[in-house]
Amino acid sequence: MEKIIDNKVYDTEKCDLILEYYCPVAYSNILFKNYYNLHRAAIYKTKKGTYLKYIGEPKELLACPKKESLEIISAEEFKSILVELNQIDIYEKEFEILEEG
Numbered sequence: 001m002e003k004i005i006d007n008k009v010y011d012t013e014k015c016d017l018i019l020e021y022y023c024p025v026a027y028s029n030i031l032f033k034n035y036y037n038l039h040r041a042a043i044y045k046t047k048k049g050t051y052l053k054y055i056g057e058p059k060e061l062l063a064c065p066k067k068e069s070l071e072i073i074s075a076e077e078f079k080s081i082l083v084e085l086n087q088i089d090i091y092e093k094e095f096e097i098l099e100e101g
Contacts, residue, residue: 001054003070010070012054015044018094021085022059043078045094051078 002011024036038059044052053073075095082091092098 001068001070005070005072010046010050010052010072012042012044012052012070015046015052017042018045018051019043019082019085019087019090021081023055025055025058043073043081051075053077053081 002009002013004010020040020042022038023041025039026034026036040056040059042054042056044054046052051073053071055069057068079091079095081087082094088098
């Protein structure tokens, strides 16, 4: 996916794929107030070290619109995602070796 963000072109085809996972995306419609569906998500890293979060197609094809997006995220946001998903190996590869408790 290509997208212009802050007057720069970001292309996921030219980035390194760091992590793939599923994340909940909220929807609202007339019958239900809010509902969630899991979508494929990925974290990419550009050659200059910028982290990008991509959200793509839904895991299950329900009656929900396609919500494809690409956004820049900070290293701290990426760390939070890794902690939430318990991705220790990726965390230590990208940032630092974690201390044992």
